[in-house]
Amino acid sequence: MAAAIALSLRGRPASAPNPNVGCILVNAGRVVGRGWTQAGGRPHAEAMALVAAGDAARDATAYVSLEPCAHASPRGPCCTDALIAAGVARVVIAAQDPDARTNGQGIARLRDAGIEVVLNILAPEARAAMAPWWTRQGQGRPFVTLKLATSLDGCIARADGASRWITGARARAHGHLERARHQAILVGRGTLEADSPALDVRLPGLEDRSPQRLLLTHGVAPAGWTAIASPESIVGVDLLLVEGGAGAASAFLAADRVDRLLLYRAPIVIGAGRAALGDIGLADLADAHGRWRLADSRLLGSDRLDVYERVREGL
Numbered sequence: 672m673a674a675a676i677a678l679s680l681r682g683r684p685a686s687a688p689n690p691n692v693g694c695i696l697v698n699a700g701r702v703v704g705r706g707w708t709q710a711g712g713r714p715h716a717e718a719m720a721l722v723a724a725g726d727a728a729r730d731a732t733a734y735v736s737l738e739p740c741a742h743a744s745p746r747g748p749c750c751t752d753a754l755i756a757a758g759v760a761r762v763v764i765a766a767q768d769p770d771a772r773t774n775g776q777g778i779a780r781l782r783d784a785g786i787e788v789v790l791n792i793l794a795p796e797a798r799a800a801m802a803p804w805w806t807r808q809g810q811g812r813p814f815v816t817l818k819l820a821t822s823l824d825g826c827i828a829r830a831d832g833a834s835r836w837i838t839g840a841r842a843r844a845h846g847h848l849e850r851a852r853h854q855a856i857l858v859g860r861g862t863l864e865a866d867s868p869a870l871d872v873r874l875p876g877l878e879d880r881s882p883q884r885l886l887l888t889h890g891v892a893p894a895g896w897t898a899i900a901s902p903e904s905i906v907g908v909d910l911l912l913v914e915g916g917a918g919a920a921s922a923f924l925a926a927d928r929v930d931r932l933l934l935y936r937a938p939i940v941i942g943a944g945r946a947a948l949g950d951i952g953l954a955d956l957a958d959a960h961g962r963w964r965l966a967d968s969r970l971l972g973s974d975r976l977d978v979y980e981r982v983r984e985g986l
């Protein structure tokens with residue numbers, strides 16, 4: 672299942688609006704088919720794995736990171752029926768599908784067909800891999816990553832607004848990789864005016880992965896940008912990267928809309944510079960504790976990247 676979940680990440684973010692699912696078919700101890708949700712959401716992971724396996728799918732075990740879909744769609748076959756038709760013997764599922772069109776019905780149909788079904792294997796890991804889709808299903812909003820590049824003393828720019836560059840080449844390349852992993856990037860009006868950022872992906876081979884550009888503003892956006900009035904008003908995006916500046920970052924934190932924090936810290940001291948954040952509405956210091964969990968920490972050249980995840984119930 673861990674391998675199926677790792678495969679599922681290949682479909683993120685291109686599978687949107689469908690969940691990024693991974694599937695592995697194993698027959699007599701050998702992997703006979705692998706699949707993940709394709710761009711635009713079809714074909715599904717199970718359909719890809721079944722095509723790869725061909726006749727070897729008969730009597731195989733399918734490891735799927737999300738309950739197979741149970742509803743007919745004009746866009747493609749129903750995976751529950753396809754698994755039954757292929758003659759698999761056993762289906763191991765990480766997480767049950769919260770979508771009302773499937774929720775439990777895929778499992779019931781597989782069992783009715785005499786297939787052994789095993790549930791809840793690595794469910795938290797599978798949900799984390801599908802976090803963007805899961806967040807929209809459960810909360811009707813995008814999964815948001817906030818990126819900040821700061822000095823050791825927590826500044827994101829000099830007092831005059833200059834912020835190029837705080838971090839080194841390797842940290843910035845990592846930032847470009849993060850862009851390629853997102854559907855949309857947002858900056859505040861102040862950053863557009865100070866830096867005119869292109870927000871494109873400049874990694875060889877990934878140039879076509881540049882996300883849609885959103886501008887947090889009470890006004891209108893220039894050509895090539897979509898105006899966003901508030902952190903609560905984003906629609907049609909499952910996976911959003913917020914790249915600052917302080918006003919935008921604070922607005923998303925104040926609205927509790929940040930799920931993941933990328934903190935790139937350079938070994939420089941700026942002094943009287945611009946703080947990374949303004950007011951986020953913290954009433955009591957005690958409220959600040961227990962909200963963030965360190966998920967990853969690494970050196971990128973001479974800079975440090977710390978990745979924090981917002982601690983939330985149910986994910």
Ligand SMILES: NC(=O)c1ccc[n+]([C@@H]2O[C@H](COP(=O)([O-])OP(=O)(O)OC[C@H]3O[C@@H](n4cnc5c(N)ncnc54)[C@H](OP(=O)(O)O)[C@@H]3O)[C@@H](O)[C@H]2O)c1
Nearest residue numbers: 820827832834859860861862888889915916917918919922
């Ligand atoms: N080191 C880094 O990681 C990093 C990253 C990005 C930027 N920066 C630096 O940060 C500085 C810009 O930061 P900033 O704080 O001045 O600007 P900002 O966050 O980029 O933009 C603030 C603007 O966003 C708009 N806005 C719309 N809704 C808002 C809301 N709910 N809350 C707050 N703002 C809202 C407002 O413009 P309207 O009047 O148009 O509504 C506001 O003036 C620049 O110096 C830039 O170089 C550093």
